[in-house]
Amino acid sequence: MAEPAEVRNIKVLVVDDEAMIREILTDFLEVEGYVVHAAGNGREAIEALDREPYDLVLSDLKMPELDGLALLSHIHERELDPVVVMMTGFGTVETAIEAMKKGAFDYILKPFKVEEVIQVMERGLERKRLIRENIQLKEAVTLYKLTEAIGSTLSLNRVLDLAMKVVEDELSPDFTALCYRDKPSRPIELRLTRTPKSGGLKLTLGEEHFGRLQQFVDADAPILLNNEHVGIVLEGAGEDVARARSFMAVPLRMDGKLSGYLCVGSANPNRRYNEGQRRLLAIIGSKAGIAIDNARLYEDLKRMFRETIQGLAMALEAKDDYTRGHSDRVTEYSRMIAIGMKLPQRDVEIITNSGLMHDIGKMGIAPEELHKPGKLTDDEYERLKKHPEMGARILGPVSFLEEVVPGVIHHHERWDGQGYPAGLKGEEIPLPARVLAVADAYDAMTSDRSYRKALGHDMAVSELRKHSGTQFDPRIVEVFIHEIERLRLGMTQAA
Template sequence: MAGEKILVVDDEEMIRDLCYHILSTEGYQVTTAPNGKAAFEELNRNMTDLLITDIKMPGMDGLELFEQVKGLNRDIVTIFITGHGTLDTAIESLMSGVDGFVLKPFTQEELLSTVERSMNRSRLQKENIRLKALIPLFEISKLLVTEIDLAHLFKIITEVLVQEFSVERVSLMLLDEKSDNLVIRASHGLPMETALKTRRKTGEGISGLVLKNRKPLIISRGRHADQEVMEALNLDNMPISSMSVPLIGRDKMFGVLNVSKFADPPFTTSDLQVLLILSSQVVTAMENASLYENLRENYFRTVQALVAAVEAKDPYTRWHSTNVAKYSVAIGRDMGMSPTQLEEIHISSILHDVGKIGISERIISKPDRLSREEFDIMKDHPAHGIRILEPIGFAPAIIDAIYQHHERYDGTGYPRGLAGEQITLAARVLNVSDTMDAMLSERPYRGMISSEEVVAELEREAGKQFDPKVSEAARRLIEKGLLKLGKHTFHQYSSGSGKEEKHVTP
């Protein structure tokens, strides 16, 4: 298959011209160079598929050129042209990775058959390498395109790159829409301070150039044919080889994916092809995650509106979920929950009573105590809530907290009668917060309960209804004045005012 780019290097003009004529006639793109130095400069400027070089030349000979070229591009196919006097050297070169040699004087058929044989062997090797890389990549791709949690997705990407490419450094840089800068969102092998502070504008540095030009780059040993790339290189702590590829979506630029290694061998064009395939899967996964997040956010807002509608039916529980969320986050923060856990418990608190949508309005808004039969019906609302929320695909921690928020620490709660640490921590926190706001909710069959009475109840029920540690955290926050108890109340439109009024009742 002709069409490949060939560089012919020989200090004899006649040999160069002969090779040029034979090979260009067969459809190859041929360039010539009179010596090793000129050839190396040409290879720095332009990609070449096949190098044909004489061994004995003034200055940089063919052997030295071969060693230099392998450091620049390991994918290049090399054929030596040799005379009888250098035949032993040529044979030794085959053991070092040279793909073939042509003995002077040679015929047209000998040159063409050597070139074709060497190129076919190279294509086969590259294809085998590519197929071997694509087998695990296929499994990885299935995992990526089904992942909807962006933080976990970024973690998977970095782990895959470290494992598959044996790299020491990875950075996933995403375009921040507010600042229009590339910001590192996931990394491996970078100092924490660097990962947090690094910013690149479009066209700035290697990542900025890749973003600007929308073209991938391979840089090996601090060299590249493009002068603009060389000017953008940061020579401090320069890796042996690095690849940078743009992450381009259907209608937007997401960012740039960078990988670097500090040991031989350098990256090849085959490596770049695999990285490009992986990056396309990353973009697909990010687009899927973004679409899913938008759908989930819309669904969440709808469910939240339904919760508000349910609470609005009962004048005694308006703003209940808002209060519960406030208490839960405060308690969770005091207990050392991570930001992710705090976000999960906030969502759980907002939606914990969504299952009441399936409960009769007569029971929901009943001002008196519920009968045993009515209470049995009310006890179904955690299960109703899970059925409503399942299509959204919330994290298991959120689903568990909502389903378990009426379980008691002593095992006498519902719906499953779980006890102690069988109940998730988020559900134990939610139980305390839910109960506190219920106690503060004024009912016709009892008056308003004071903050002191709430604290006393928390202490009394520690180890029974409540996790003692959660109960203690809530009491501590209340007693220190760090958790303001109270509920929002809502006044109907007063005649002529046309405004809603909210106040907090202590």
């Protein structure tokens, strides 16, 4: 049983050209607790609807100036959502049915009993309540999914992609933009925009627009603009501004500070955004802000750790003139091979990082053994052979360095299974390790060592070829030779 109407504060617009019917309905509905406003024809009704929202419109069908059907079309065009109940005489039942096809909830035949009117109205209001709850539930589920997904990834791109997708699913915009500052000291910039293929709005937001948005934020005013008002923010954002019918934006806060905006625009006259949708966007914006913050902190942490490792690798090499720059060169050669093999960006990154850290395990070896000019004793050699495993032990416990462990631990394996530490063979050897083996060997051969002089490029290449298929993965040898020749050719041409 619904609560009494006065508790629910239900606003009803009664529209009829007969004063008598208007008065009877108004009096009766007011006694029943509804808040009632009356209009004498369709045009007056439109004015009333433009002034404030109504929960229900009770309208006559046949009226001078603007009839019930035209009023219904107007309600539909403006995307208003009152329950519409039509009143009609016997002669116009067919028109009443037509009205229901156009979205009216029901019709009442004149003459009617007022109790009957209340019954139909209450059924309509109940249905509206259910629809609204359903929408709220759907939104709640979507937001829950977004929160879950954001919580489960720290990749900034993935987070942004998700947030944009939720905005698109929920608000069907013709323009979506994410603008934020990279670092606290940097200005806000347009980072990501999406426009659907047909009917999309191409808008270029810059400093002047962010300045205007900031004024709204400073005044604590919601940024929701419809019709000609969109220009207040969008003026100067390109030719498509003239096509924009609705625009809203919510601030993104990172680390508690205003750091950007999530904006959407619509070019569809029937899709003007409302306050409820703006709040939905605000929730998505707040989740996106937190996620960008987290992802950025994680990126910083990763970068710091990588720099630390790089520092350690340099410290390791600095003690020895012969190996100085070795890790950097191996890193470069490894990256070159990975790109030459057309591997996905993610794999290129893993292989590059593995190159940087491949010999980090040598930190555990005494410097006098590591840089001994003469031949190593068997014991010393056995200890040196432990450096890949030592490296894995250093890097393994750090969660985001786990991915470089396979390359580091297996970079001395051989294609024929005669390498160490595991004696893996062929494609059993992780790809990063096979890449590193070639890069490492080439750099070792072309650098001076304490026990021999450097080989020239041609000699090193012919050595790689000689051991291709026994020590090295033949495919990688070919890619490396192809890429390094190209690089050297480029360098001679440039010189």
